[in-house]
Amino acid sequence: MTLRLYDTATRSVRDFVPKTPGQVGIYLCxxxxxxxxxxxxxxxxxNYDVLRRWLLKxxxxxxxxxxxxxxxxxxxxxxxxxxxxxxxxxxxxxRLLAATYQRLGVLPxxxxxxxxxxxxxxxxxxxxxxxxxxxxxxxxxxxxxYFDVRSYPEYGALSGQRPDAMEPAADGPERAKRDxxxxxxxxxxxxxxxxxxxxxxxWGPGRPGWHIECSAMCWRYLGTEFDIHxxxxxxxxxxxxxxxxxxxxxxxxxxxxWVHHALLxxxxxxxxxxxxxxxxxxxxxxxxxxxxxxxxxxxxxHYRSVIDFSPEALSESAVAYRRLENFVLRAAExxxxxxxxxxxxxxxxxxxxxxxxSRAVAVLHDAVxxxxxxxxxxxxAAVRSALAQVxxxxxxxxxxxxxxxxxxxxxxxxxxxxxxxxxLALEQRAAARARKDWTAADAVRDQLNQAGVVVxxxxxxxxxxxxx
Numbered sequence: 001m002t003l004r005l006y007d008t009a010t011r012s013v014r015d016f017v018p019k020t021p022g023q024v025g026i027y028l029c030x031x032x033x034x035x036x037x038x039x040x041x042x043x044x045x046x047n048y049d050v051l052r053r054w055l056l057k058x059x060x061x062x063x064x065x066x067x068x069x070x071x072x073x074x075x076x077x078x079x080x081x082x083x084x085x086x087x088x089x090x091x092x093x094x095r096l097l098a099a100t101y102q103r104l105g106v107l108p109x110x111x112x113x114x115x116x117x118x119x120x121x122x123x124x125x126x127x128x129x130x131x132x133x134x135x136x137x138x139x140x141x142x143x144x145x146y147f148d149v150r151s152y153p154e155y156g157a158l159s160g161q162r163p164d165a166m167e168p169a170a171d172g173p174e175r176a177k178r179d180x181x182x183x184x185x186x187x188x189x190x191x192x193x194x195x196x197x198x199x200x201x202x203w204g205p206g207r208p209g210w211h212i213e214c215s216a217m218c219w220r221y222l223g224t225e226f227d228i229h230x231x232x233x234x235x236x237x238x239x240x241x242x243x244x245x246x247x248x249x250x251x252x253x254x255x256x257x258w259v260h261h262a263l264l265x266x267x268x269x270x271x272x273x274x275x276x277x278x279x280x281x282x283x284x285x286x287x288x289x290x291x292x293x294x295x296x297x298x299x300x301x302h303y304r305s306v307i308d309f310s311p312e313a314l315s316e317s318a319v320a321y322r323r324l325e326n327f328v329l330r331a332a333e334x335x336x337x338x339x340x341x342x343x344x345x346x347x348x349x350x351x352x353x354x355x356x357x358s359r360a361v362a363v364l365h366d367a368v369x370x371x372x373x374x375x376x377x378x379x380x381a382a383v384r385s386a387l388a389q390v391x392x393x394x395x396x397x398x399x400x401x402x403x404x405x406x407x408x409x410x411x412x413x414x415x416x417x418x419x420x421x422x423x424l425a426l427e428q429r430a431a432a433r434a435r436k437d438w439t440a441a442d443a444v445r446d447q448l449n450q451a452g453v454v455v456x457x458x459x460x461x462x463x464x465x466x467x468x
Contacts, residue, residue: 001352003058005228006304008236008258009158013354018227019256024060025226026052027218027255029235030112032069032210033093034078037100038278039298040264043307046298046398047261047355048230049106053396054351057343065221066109067214068094071116071207076193086197087116100281103291104298105398105405113217115208119199121216122208125250126185134249135185138176143188143204147211149181152245158258159237169238183242184209211242218247218254225253233260261303279309287311292406293318296399302358320365324394325401327368327375331387335380337402340395341388351396364393422453426462429455 003016018024028048031041048066055062069075070090079086094114101108126145129135134151138144149155149163156162168180188206189198198205208216218226231240240258247254266279284294297317301307332338343351344367350359371386394400401407425444432440445455448464455464 001349003352004354005257005259006354008260014257016257019225022060024055024062024228025222026062026064026228026230027222027226028066029214029231029239030067030069031097032072032074033090033097034072034074036093036096036280038280039294039309042100042104042281043264043298044232044261045101045106046104046295047303050299050357050397051355052107053398054355057396063222064109065217066112067217068112068114069210069213070094070114071197072210076197079194086194103281104295105292111221113221115213118213118216118220119208121220122212123201125212125216125219127202128250129185129246132249136178137203140176142176143186143206144176144184145186145203146177146182147185147242147246149179149245152249155245156241158241158244161237183211183238185212185246211239212246215243215247219252226255228257228259229255230259233262236260262306264307264309266309289314289318292399293321296321299357299397300361302356321399324364324368327372328387328390328401330375331371331383332402334375334378335384335387338384338388340392343392343396344389347393357397364390422448422464426455426464430462
């Protein structure tokens with residue numbers, strides 16, 4: 001089956017046919033780093049990481065670009081409030097974002113460009129738009145440059161909106177725009193903004209508008225036409241609409257597919273820093289949720305379905321992941337880690353069907369349910385085969401419990417610290433059972449249970465886990 005993806009531009013599920021056979025170029029709109037990430041942001045990173053992993057598993061070479069917006073109205077506002085340079089605020093949050101993605105097992109991008117590193121490309125693109133009649137410098141000497149929305153007849157096609165029905169672009173003071181809906185490509189110096197937030201340009205000192213940043217970075221790293229442009233549904237308008245307009249007006253083919261993920265809501269509202277209704281990965285970890293469980297929670301629903309966050313739903317998801325983890329760890333104890341196998345046809349079909357992780361996860365749980373039967377009977381051959389297949393599916397999703405990153409996460413549960421102590425207690429219990437001293441054996445087990453250690457007798461001997 002061919003991979004099929006929902007393309008926002010055509011409002012249809014389409015066969016994915018890359019521009020160059022065997023190669024895929026992806027641009028994902030990254031974060032504006034005025035603050036640290038919340039789990040709504042992290043859904044984007046996890047969802048597109050799963051897409052990337054599936055493309056790699058399917059044999060594609062993937063160039064994955066995820067940008068950092070480090071110069072923006074919001075960044076400058078935070079810098080002014082904190083009395084710090086904008087670049088200091090941006091870099092600190094960029095580092096925090098990278099560490100958070102790493103803890104979630106998100107693969108690093110092929111390259112992660114910063115907007116401030118691509119001012120020359122933006123200047124070149126803006127000049128092209130001015131020369132071709134799609135943009136104009138403000139006549140009041142402010143240094144602003146605007147895109148002429150009415151010069152591009154297809155404006156609004158991505159979002160289904162038309163210029164006559166649109167609100168004016170939110171670019172701050174209206175300084176000599178021809179039309180309120182025109183948007184800024186270059187923003188001239190403003191008296192109330194930091195003095196170090198400007199660059200020289202043919203139109204006077206200033207800084208880039210948000211939308212031109214991504215068009216320039218797409219062009220620099222993926223060429224004038226590439227395969228997939230991703231981001232959240234909240235970016236569809238105006239950001240992605242404006243990217244399309246300015247890029248295609250400049251003669252670029254731009255993105256062949258537009259893949260948008262749905263939002264993560266809290267209390268029925270979009271999770272957003274401006275609303276103050278955010279939940280961070282750190283807060284989840286403090287409540288006892290491991291990063292691998294948070295990742296599983298974010299990837300299990302279909303990427304185009306809204307997630308209504310609640311502690312109860314997160315807890316249920318964590319329990320579901322632990323069932324998968326429990327099988328993998330028990331099976332590895334019996335037959336060793338082994339090698340990754342092939343994913344079953346049903347799993348592949350689900351992933352090729354617009355990255356249907358919800359159905360893929362159901363296939364995974366069905367496979368583990370059947371494999372547990374083999375594990376109970378200590379059928380080593382059947383367990384080995386099932387483990388290889390289950391781990392292959394978990395690897396695509398980035399949540400294989402035997403991956404070094406998630407094995408290390410057990411250190412947070414003090415497994416390494418208590419392992420030798422529990423082993424000694426289990427030896428005492430085994431000795432009591434051997435001499436048929438059931439009272440002593442039960443007492444050891446009860447004491448371990450009170451300490452949060454769950455003991456399970458299996459065909460391969462007693463095993464233990466920490467109670468969650």
